[in-house]
Amino acid sequence: MEREDIIKSLNKDLESVKNKNDLAQVKANYLGKNGIVTNLSLKMKEIPNEEKKEYGKFLNEIKVSVTEKLENCASSIEQQELEEKLNKEKIDITLPSRRKMKGSIHPMTRVVEELEDLFVSMGYDVVSGPEIDTDLNCFTKLNLPEGHPARDSQDTFYLDKDYLLRPHTSPAQVRTMEANVNKEPLRIVCPGKVYRRDDDATHSHQFMQFEGLVVGEDISLADLKGTLELFAKKLLGEKTKVRFRPSYFPFTEPSCEVDVSCFKCGGKGCSLCKQTGWIEVLGAGVVHPNVLKMSGYDPEKYTGFAFGPGIDRFAMFKYGITDIRQIYTNDIRFLEQFDRKDVD
Amino acid sequence: MKLSKKFLNDYLSLDLDFKTVAEDMTRIGNEYDSVSKLVEATDLVVGKVIECKMHPDSDHLHVTLVDIGEEKLQIVCGAPNVREGIKVIVAKPGAKLPEITIKKSNIRGVESNGMLCALFELGIDKKYLHDEDINGICILGDDAKVGSDPIKYLGLDDEIIDFELTSNRGDLLSILGMAYEIGAIYSKDVKEMEVSYKESGEDINKSFKVKVETPDSPMFLAKRINDVVIKESPDFIKTRLIASGIRPINNVVDISNFVMLETGQPLHFYDADTLNNELIVRNAKDNEKLVTLDKNERTLTSADIVIATKDKAIGLAGVMGGLETEITEKTKNIIIESAIFDNVKIRQTSKRILRSEASNRFEKGLDPKRTYLAIDRCCNLLEKYADAKIQTGLVTYDKTNKENKEIEITFDKINKVLGLEIPEKEVVNILKNLKFEVKKLKDKVKVSVPSRRIDISIKEDLIEEVGRFYGLENIEGKLPTVPLKPGKYNKTYREIKHKMANLGLNECLSYALIRKSEFPLFQVTPKESISVLDPMTDEHETLRYTLLPSLINIYNYNKARGINDIHIFEMGNGFYKENGEYKEEMKLAALIAGEYKNQFESFKFNFYDIKGILEDLLDYLGYKDRYTLEVRELPKELHPYQSANIILNGKEIGIIGKVNPSIYKDDIFVLEISVKNLLENRCKDISVSEISKYPTILKDVAFIVPKDLKASDLVKEIKRFGGKLLKDILLFDKYEGEKLESGMKSLAFKLTFNDMNRTLTDDEVMEIFKKIIDGVTSKFKCQIRDK
Incomplete structure (x- = not known):
């Protein structure tokens, strides 16, 4: 047989190969003990000497061609079988995954942590005072002498004549200043629960405040403004502006109400800001000299600023919560929405 | 405070849109609620x-x-x-x-x-x-x-700003006060008040006396007016009263109200013919009765101040007059009272009995100079509009200080506190516009503040005045210049919350005040509870010690809304009283109920789920192998055989288990630990141990043991026989059922053997393995499974 004929017949045989067994049969037919190519090489001894070189070359070419063809076929069968195997393992990737039980962090905790991080990054210490405190710390030492309207039991939960549930986080100012033996400058924030006998639709008798106090030399309202600008931007967005309006609080002098530009309309005026472009968010001011004095700081040497926002409203603004009661109702369908991180 | 434009214009020439005035007042700290016309009707x-x-x-x-x-x-x-x-x-x-x-x-x-x-x-x-x-x-x-x-x-073409004033500005509860404040914004002068009148007759002091028997009335003036003619007030008085929210009655009563609005000094008129020749100011007696103008009988206490005759109280000082001595259509002669009473006392009385225009002004404090001014103004108007004859003399009791307050302050201090650079001239101008006497010295101003500004007494008050008129909006924000230092915060509290959330629990925030009846729940021997003196409702009366009643309430709330799979936690203070002291400690509570489902598994929560949460948390916090669950003493609200006390270093730090079915039919599992007691136990930092370079050998074995044998006892024995080459024991299967004798269970373990320094041989591991099997089976008289 000529070389072409052998290749032709091999091609034909390979066409009907379906699997590795078929291929092994074909391989035996050509290269096996009785195979066509094997038989051809056995013929070598019958070839006259002068033709042996030529025949050897012929044989070698056939062997190379046949082996190559068989190997190609083998690899394509392997490929095919792999594909079949993979195909059998096909799954529906749209089926739901094996997930762990999901939990969440409460919106108030989130706001507190975000603010704590901001102030800690500026060197403030986060302090926590007791929720049961004395009327001395909550009122007297904050320049709210006996008989002051804000002390009325109508607004405060008294436990006995001296102790009460703190109506604001401001006693943290007193406690921190008193604890500072050397009366050095200080920077603190105090997040915490506060309690007031308030029960209308927009107030809850328990809510969260975030007290801030800085005492040092030449601390001014400008320092307060810059600090609150950072505060507002952190919670309500970089474009938020801060406005001071004079006001009155017994523990600060001068005192101011602090407005932020309406984050909803950007200050153009909308229903949220009652068309004013501004939303009143907190009270602040320069620490009253009596407050410094009563906690052992020399008001001639030191000044300070303090602020004390209720932060439930900030949580409402930030997350679009429309009813303050949702914060304390703990409806699972509400809580579950806080199962992800906030945007940085 | 309703400010009428016409009324204001009596004392301040102002040709400005009232809306602008309202906005400008807000800028200096006086907020308003509304600006409106007295009559809004058109055409x-x-x-x-x-x-x-x-x-x-x-x-x-x-x-x-x-x-x-x-x-x-x-x-x-x-x-x-x-x-x-x-x-x-x-x-x-x-x-x-x-x-x-x-x-x-x-x-x-x-x-x-x-x-x-x-x-x-x-x-x-x-x-x-x-x-x-x-x-x-x-x-x-x-x-x-x-x-x-x-x-x-009709003179009703008026506009009104309804102000919401801060409590320190009692002086603004008067037209004069408003005129000074608004005048200071626009650099305008306040017009003089007409106070002239003729006096006649004998000096009142000869026939009438005032006896002040209480320190709560530092000032009391009385003036007698004779032969008044009661009639309707002139229109300008009536319309100004209406615009100010006060009902006109007759000329005499209206003038008393009108002068109060003008000066801020409340006045009281007595029908002189119902009095004898003396007024006594004293504290009321407990249970003393008085019928006030509104015909209500009031029961008084010794904290109230009354005006009285020798026999009885005839007026409740600062709040409301008595019915018996009131001005009527028939009144001819009048005694005018212009006085100052202790503001705290008046507030307490008025809060208990009645709030009035007068009490509101007494509460905020009054200018003693106006007490005189008001009398004179009253006489002027009564002479003109009630044809009155003013009797000579004034009965005067006056212990007040009317001197101006002298305050010195440097320009530097003002600017340093405000964070502004206000020119000295501007500072002086602002203070002069307020009609303060100002003397400019080299680097400071000496200011004499009139008595009408009772809110100003120290330097800082003046700084505020300068700041608010200069404009706080001009302050440019900056950050305090302070030494660098790291800030501190309680990271562990945070990590506990985040770990709990990562374990699949939703954080809750609930009220610390709960029902009194809920306080003892989940406590073995209830702590002494703390209740507020004057609760708003029974629902929020007592401070909680354990947080579990709150979590149970949250469970109920959600279940009522069709949510059955609940996994929640809360961290917060628990409160109690001990030896007369109030105590609070940080606590953590969790509750799971219902089931957890996904594509592959679906299981009802059981004890081991809540136990897993506890262990994951405590291990994460660094307490691995330091705590145990033991049954010591359980509250009756927990299932006696599916609950335990959590013990750390021999001390109880909390409870864990199933809520007793006698209390709750649903399968609810809870845990609560005292975070305070937990964190008192310090943890060591992670210290890495070396990893063996040699292969490990694994062996599986299952023991068939009585059902009530504790797995922990079995593990303890395996560990004992396994020696130091046994590195890990994993309980991977528990079986109870048909294939076993009743009363028995099978516990299967995977044991890991390894050595740091060499490869272990199969033979030596087999030897230890056999020792374990023999030891355990003989100790518990049990068999291994499948052999």
Whole structure:
């Protein structure tokens, strides 16, 4: 047989190969003990000497061609079988995954942590005072002498004549200043629960405040403004502006109400800001000299600023919560929405 | 405080839009609620009724023809007092009244082109009006010009700013105070008040005495007025009262209110003929009775201040006068009281009994100079408008200090506190505009503050004055210049919350005040509870010690809304009293109920889920292998055989388990630990141990043991026999059922063997493995499974 004929017949045989067994049969037919190519090489001894070189070359070419063809076929069968195997393992990737039980962090905790991080990054210490405190710390030492309207039991939960549930986080100012033996400058924030006998639709008798106090030399309202600008931007967005309006609080002098530009309309005026472009968010001011004095700081040497926002409203603004009661109702369908991180 | 524009203009010439004034006042710290016109109605005109006939189809309607100057309108009118010849207020078609918009209409077949108006239809509250003004249309005086503005004619063309003032600015509860404040914004002077009058007769001091027997009245003045004629007040008084929210009554009563509005000093008038020759100011006796002007009998306490005769109380000082001595239509002679009472006492009394315009002013504190001024102003007006004769002399009890307050402050201090650079001249100007006496020295100002500004006493108060008039909006924010230092915070509290959330629990925030009856729940021996003295509701009366009642309530709330799979936690303080001291400690509680499902698994929560949460948390916090669950003493609210105390270093730090089915049929699992007690136990930092380079050998074995044998006891024995080459014991299967004898269970373990320094041989591991099997089976008289 000529070389072409052998290749032709091999091609034909390979066409009907379906699997590795078929291929092994074909391989035996050509290269096996009785195979066509094997038989051809056995013929070598019958070839006259002068033709042996030529025949050897012929044989070698056939062997190379046949082996190559068989190997190609083998690899394509392997490929095919792999594909079949993979195909059998096909799954529906749209089926739901094996997930762990999901939990969440409460919106108030989130706001507190975000603010704590901001102030800690500026060197403030986060302090926590007791929720049961004395009327001395909550009122007297904050320049709210006996008989002051804000002390009325109508607004405060008294436990006995001296102790009460703190109506604001401001006693943290007193406690921190008193604890500072050397009366050095200080920077603190105090997040915490506060309690007031308030029960209308927009107030809850328990809510969260975030007290801030800085005492040092030449601390001014400008320092307060810059600090609150950072505060507002952190919670309500970089474009938020801060406005001071004079006001009155017994523990600060001068005192101011602090407005932020309406984050909803950007200050153009909308229903949220009652068309004013501004939303009143907190009270602040320069620490009253009596407050410094009563906690052992020399008001001639030191000044300070303090602020004390209720932060439930900030949580409402930030997350679009429309009813303050949702914060304390703990409806699972509400809580579950806080199962992800906030945007940085 | 309602500020009438006309009233203000009596003392301040101001030609400004009132809305602008309101905005400018807000900028200096005086917020307002609203700016409005006294009468908002539009398209009103004075008309004259030139014809008035009965409506052909009605027994009470009239058909009128009204001349309004430019035209004559046919208008149907239902008022009983309409008649030919009177001048009336006509609302033309298109007029907007508070309740309606006037249109041309047809009333029972007769065309009507407008409305003849009563005052209340224009928005004047009925409480300010006489009966005849309520029952009929308003009849204008004959001098009203047809075609002109009737509101202007009536003097009701006024605007009102309703201010919401801060509690320190009692001085702004007066027209004079407002005039000074607003005058300071626009650099205007306040006009002098007319206070002149003639005195006659014998000095009152000869016939009348005031005895002050309480320290709560530092000032008490009395003046006698004779022969007053009670009648209606002049229009300017009536309209100013109405604009200020006070009902006109008669000239004498109105003047007392008018002067209070002008000066801020509340006055009280007594019918002098109902008194004898003495007034006593004293504290009330407990349970003393007094019938006040509003005809209510009040029961007083010794904290109240009363005005009395020798026999009995006749007025509640600072709050309301008594009925017996009130001014009536028949009153001829009057004693005027102008006094100052202790503001705290008045607040307490008025809070208990009645809040009034007077008490509101006494509470905020008064300027003692105005106490005199008010008397003089009163005399001036009574002489003019009540034909009164003013008796000579003034009965005076006065322990007040009326001196100006002298304050010195440097320009530097002002600018340093405000963070501004206000020029010295500007500082001086601001203070001068406030009508303070100002002396500029080299680097400071010396300021003399008049007694009307009772809110100003120290340097910082002056800084605020300068700041608010200069404009706090001019402050540029900056950050404090302070030394660098790291800030501190409680990271562990945070990590506990985040770990719990990562374990699949939703953080809750609930109220610390709970029902008193909920307090003892989940406590073995309840701590002493703390309740508030004056709870708003029973629901929020007592401070919780354990957080579990709150979590159970949250469970109930959600279950009632069809949510059954609940996994929640809360961290917060628990409160209790011990040896008379209030205590609070940080606690963590969790609750799981219902089931957890996904594509592959679905299981009802059981004890081991809550136990897993506890262990994951405590291990994460660094307490691995340091805590155990033991049954010591459990609250009756927990299942006795599916619950335990959590023990750390021998001390109980919490409880864990199933809620007792006798309390709750649902399968609810809870845990609570005292975070405070937990964190008192310190943890070591992670210290890495070396990893063996040699292969590990694994062996599986299952023991068939009695059901009530504790797995932990079995593990303890395996560990004992396994020695130091046994590195890990994993319980990977538990079986109870048909394939086993009843009362038995199979526990299967995977044991890991390894050595740090060499490869273990199969033979030596087999030897240890056999030792474990033999040891355990003989110790517990049990068998291994499948052999």
